[in-house]
Amino acid sequence: MLVGGLAATLLAVAGTGSQAAAATVTYPLAPGYDVNVRSGPGTHYPVVRTIPAGSSIPIRCQCPGESVTGPYGTSTIWDNIANGQFVSDAYVKTGSDGYVAPRCS
Numbered sequence: 001m002l003v004g005g006l007a008a009t010l011l012a013v014a015g016t017g018s019q020a021a022a023a024t025v026t027y028p029l030a031p032g033y034d035v036n037v038r039s040g041p042g043t044h045y046p047v048v049r050t051i052p053a054g055s056s057i058p059i060r061c062q063c064p065g066e067s068v069t070g071p072y073g074t075s076t077i078w079d080n081i082a083n084g085q086f087v088s089d090a091y092v093k094t095g096s097d098g099y100v101a102p103r104c105s
Contacts, residue, residue: 026056027079027100028093030071037085041065041078048085057081057092061104073097080104 029035034053038045042065051057058081065078070090077089077099094100 024058026058028056029053029087030091030093033071033091035087035091037081037087039084039086041086043068043088045086051087057087059092059094059101062089062099062101063104 029051032053035051035055036047037049037051039048041063044066057079059079060082061080062077063080063086064076065086065088067074067076068088068090070088072090072093075088075090075097078086079089079092079101080086
């Protein structure tokens with residue numbers, strides 16, 4: 001009985017882990033840039049923190065916002081990396097000029 005229960009627990013954990021792994025895809029920031037994280041999708045929103053150069057970020061969802069020009073071009077896409085934290089996609093190497101994550105609701 002213990003073995004069956006353990007197997008079920010391991011399967012449940014494995015299923016959770018694979019879902020968590022899919023949700024934790026990270027993207028590198030442009031080399032040599034400390035990137036401001038803002039409370040909304042535009043430069044007029046307050047800076048809530050700064051991410052150091054060489055870091056990678058998760059993208060929870062993306063939304064349209066203020067146009068920003070950065071090392072990866074000009075973009076109106078803003079990446080939501082945590083609750084109330086946004087980074088301009090112009091500073092994130094996603095491999096695309098378009099959306100790579102669901103739109104924020």
